Amino acid sequence: MEPQAARRTVPPRSSFRTQRASIRPTSRQVDPAAVAREMKRREGQASTRMRIKAVILLLMFLVFMAIFTVTVLASLNQSTMADACLTVRSKFLAGGMLEEVRDRPSFWRYIRQGLRGALFPESVDAQLARDLVGTSTGLALIPIDADNWMFGSPRLRQQRVTASGGCEGGSMFSLWTITCYGPFSDSNVDKGPYGVRLLDANGLPITMADLVKLGRGEEVTQPTTVEFPSDEEIRREAIDARYIWFEYEDATPDSNGATTSLPSHKGKYGTYPPGGYIVQLPTDPDDYDRRTELLEHANYVDLSTRAVFLEMSFWNNNLGLFGVVLVTVEFSASGLVSTDVRVTTLQPRVFLTPEGLGSVGEWITTFGEIIIVMFILYYVAEEASELATARWKYFKDPWNVLDWIALVFLIAAFAIRLKIYSSTPLTLITYTAESSTTINIDVQPNNYAPPTLDFGILELQDSNVYTDLQQIALDDRLAKQMYALAAVSISVKLSKFVASLSYIKLLVKSLHGAYQQFGAFFILFVTTLVGFVMAFNVAFGASVSELSTFGQTLLFLVRAFLKDVDLSHIYAQRPVIGSIAVLLFVAIIHFLMANLLFAIILAGLSHEVAKHEEGRDVEEKEDEVKSTVAQFTAWLMIKLKVKWRLKRYAPRLYAKIFLKAANEKDAIKSASPKKTEEGPLELTVEASDDMQDSAEFDMDQALADLRQADEPADRRKLALRVSRRLINSAEEIMPSIEHMAGRSLSKIQSMGISVSSGMSECIEVVDGLQRAANDISERVEELREQQIEAIGEE
Incomplete structure (x- = not known):
């Protein structure tokens, strides 16, 4: 029996045209308008996210600023503390006796009379x-x-x-x-x-009482008999010897x-x-x-x-x-x-302790400081991440530098506070009134501090014990100064967020636009002031104590620029030279420099106002604050599902708020007239009346007049005339442009037809080649089968 050879059927192969036709439906035609709409939608979403993030950062900063302000002001009862300082200070001034100290005798008069009366x-x-x-x-x-x-x-x-x-x-x-x-x-x-030493003029030993007599100018005689002092007299002599x-x-x-x-x-x-x-x-x-x-x-x-x-x-x-x-x-x-x-x-x-005496206000202040520390850690991490990303470009933004300044002041203040706690005394005094005639004092140990000072314990046992609190007082004053500088930095930082308001933005741009003039003014002011400092120091330093050194003279003249000192005593010391120096200082520093500073500010403001009026400031066309608030409100309503909740639980209120607003909006939209096509430049009636005929218009002369004009009104009028002439010229050449565009389009269409016919011929040639390849494949398969049959017969 002859083996049946399995015949492989060659799969039908479609033509290139058929495959091409089957592929065509899978390819999508890209719609440029849809792509533009998608890009615009994504840009809008990104802008919305950025605005929402900006609003969140603003709210966080406002919360931080509010907590910082409340905490600092609540921790310092300034009026009460100031009254206590003034009361004690007046006691130690002793009715002016301290200010009357001029030599050693007056010093001891203050110690023995004024200070004794205060204590x-x-x-x-x-x-x-x-x-x-x-x-x-x-x-x-x-x-x-x-x-x-x-x-x-x-x-x-x-x-x-x-x-x-x-x-x-x-x-x-x-x-x-x-x-x-x-x-x-x-x-x-x-x-x-x-x-x-306890010796008299002859070198003989004397007692402390004899020393007092000698100090008072009394005569001291040596006793004929020796008297032995008692134990109490010996103790007192030993104590007095220390003095x-x-x-x-x-x-x-x-x-x-x-x-x-x-x-x-x-x-x-x-x-x-x-x-x-x-x-x-x-x-x-x-x-x-x-x-x-x-x-x-x-x-x-x-x-x-x-x-x-x-x-x-x-x-x-x-x-x-x-x-x-x-x-x-x-x-x-x-x-x-x-x-x-x-x-x-x-x-x-x-x-002593973070809670102090345990009052509600002190506890609130303590928790406020904890929250401030958390904010500081967050801001430090945020600024550090930005610095790691932007590197050196980070410092080109002045707001970043201001952020670090405020953070450094706050960190320094809390570091000083920790330093005070690390060396704080051990105890706290609390008063409990048991009756109307006695007061008991309890000593409570401070578990927060190491045993560096036995504060309060020894003072309660012995009134002659002294505990030095001068270093703690100095650190406390330094911490308050750091808080004050941080408060200024934080307040300045607030201008970063309110700079989007129209008028505030105008002022900020005015100052920013004149920074070069400010730099030149600063150099001129400093050099002039240094010259006056040297002149006043050399001329009056030997007779006026406030001008004895370069630093004191600089401080004196800066205060004089702020009108905080009296310059008449310079004239009193040297009438001629003093009057000339004071006159030059007032004329140059007060009149010239101060007015120059004001002129720079006014020039910058005038420039920005002119730009705003001429319409060249594109950013002023959009109110960023209103847009940001609107986007944040819409985002918040979507996240909280306000419309859905009102529609479900309060349908009448929903209809009253949203449906009524939508109906009013549709009514306004239907009542508004259709927009007519306007020219690229709107002209006022006055400007239109001033337009001349094209035959009478000289473009070169108009451009020359525009370059030489100084008044904003003249420049605006000439600019409108030139623009109108350009518009008329554009309208005259528009038919030629349209004709040229039509010819270009016809050429493009003819080229497209030629390319299409060429592509059709190419496709036909490729189809012929495909058919020839199919025939060759069939012939090869037939030859292969014949060879297999011949081999089987042998």
């Missing part, structure tokens, strides 16, 4: 406070009056200079031996011990590494380091009188003294405030004396 007043209020406390409670705090209490004892701290010999100044004074005491500096600080022999105490860190003494103090005549010759003052009036008399007799303040600081703390039980007092008396090398009183009030929540 131990013989007033009704002080007596009422003593009666209120009573004597059975063992209270160590001493009342200054019914409101303020001495928190520990006061102390005196002194800085001295080394006496220098050989100050004769050449052969003129070679017959004299002169000892001089120069101005205070780090190179001539005196740290050696000084004072008096006649003085040794320098450096500011050294304690066992926990914290320095508790006053930092370097910048005064009028020098910068004084911490430490010094420290003397504790007692809180008993009789002991105070004795100790201050001993200090005066022992020459605690002498020719080497350059600065004396009185430091103490107080507590106001009515307001719950601590106070830090620093009275400064500086003795210059020229003989002048400068005095100053600085009082700083501290809230317990600032440096």
Whole structure:
């Protein structure tokens, strides 16, 4: 039996024309109008998302600004704190006795009379406070009056200079031996011990009482018999000996590494380091009188003294405030004396515990600060991500720089607060009134701070203990300054969001457009001011203390530019030169420079207003604020499904709001006339009347007049005339353009027909080749089958 060979059937192959026809329906024709609509829709969605994001950022910033403002203002009861500072400061001024200090005797008069009256007043209020406390409670705090209490004892701290010999100044004074005491500096600080020994003029030992007699000018005789002092007399002699022999105490860190003494103090005549010759003052009036008399007799303040600081703390039980007092008396090398009183009030929540005394306002302030810290972390992360993306281009935007300035101030303020907490004292004073005559004081430990200061515990046990709060007061003032600078930066940042308003945008553009003129003005102003500073310093520095140094002269003249100083005393010192200098300063700085600054601002504003009126400012055509608000409102209504909820739960309200608005809109649209085609340029009636015939119009002359015109009205009129002439010219050549376009179109159509015929011929040739290939394939298949049959027969 012959094997049946399986015959493979060649699949029918369609022609190229058939395949091409089957492919054609799968290809979609691209509609340019649909693509444009889709692109416009996507751009609108992107614009909407950007506007919504901008609104969200604005709302977040407004919330942050509101929380920051409420927190800062709520944490500082400025009126109450200012009243407390003024009250205590007036006490230490002692009715003007501090300002009357001119030499050593007047200084001791203030210490022994004025300061004693401030610390131990013989007033009704002080007596009422003593009666209120009573004597059975063992209270160590001493009342200054019914409101303020001495928190520990006061102390005196002194800085001295080394006496220098050989100050004769050449052969003129070679017959004299002169000892001089120069101005205070780090190179001539005196740290050696000084004072008096208990010896009389003959070198024989004397008692403390004899020393007091000698200081008063009384005669002292040696006793014929030896008397042995009692134990109490020996103890008092040992205590009093501390007030006649003085040794320098450096500011050294304690066992926990914290320095508790006053930092370097910048005064009028020098910068004084911490430490010094420290003397504790007692809180008993009789002991105070004795100790201050001993200090005066022992020459605690002498020719080497350059600065004396009185430091103490107080507590106001009515307001719950601590106070830090620093009275400064500086003795210059020229003989002048400068005095100053600085009082700083501290809230317990600032440096003891975050909740302070536990009031509602303090808790709100604490939570507000926590929220502010969270905002700071968010803004830092946001700015850091933008910086990582944009890199150096990030700093080209001034708003980014302003953001970092505000963040740096806020971070610095909170870092200072953490620094205060890390070195804060341990206890908190709370008052509980048990009866109308006694007050008990409880000490609560502060678990938030390391044991750096035994604040409050020792003061309650011994009124002669002093705890230094000067560093904490300085840090608190610095933190408030950082808050103030941050508040200014945040307020300026708000202008970034309101700059989209029309008139505010106009003002911002006016300033931005004139920044080059501002830069030139700043250079001119600084150079001129520096010249006046040098002139005033050289001419009047030796006679006017405010002009003695370059920095003081610069500050004086800047204040003079702001009209904050009196220039008449310069004229009083040197009438001729002073009057000329003051006249030149007023004429150049006040009249010329100030008016030049105003002219720059007005020029920039006038330029922007002219652009706005001429219609060249495209951005003014769209009110971005209204558009942003509308888009945000629509997005919010869609997200919250406002229409759907009103239609379902309040159909009448839905019909009243939305259907009524839609009907009114359709009525307005149907009543509005159809728009007519307008020319590319709208002309006013006055401008149209001024148009001339084309035969009378000279284009070259009109362009020359347009370039030379200065008035905006003339420029606008000439521009309209040129535009009208160009429009007429365009209308004249339009038929020629249409004819040329028609011929071009006919040529394109003929070329298209030629290309179509050529493509048809190509398609026919390809079809013939396809048919030939099919025939060849069939012949090859037949030959293959014949060969297989022949092989099978063999």
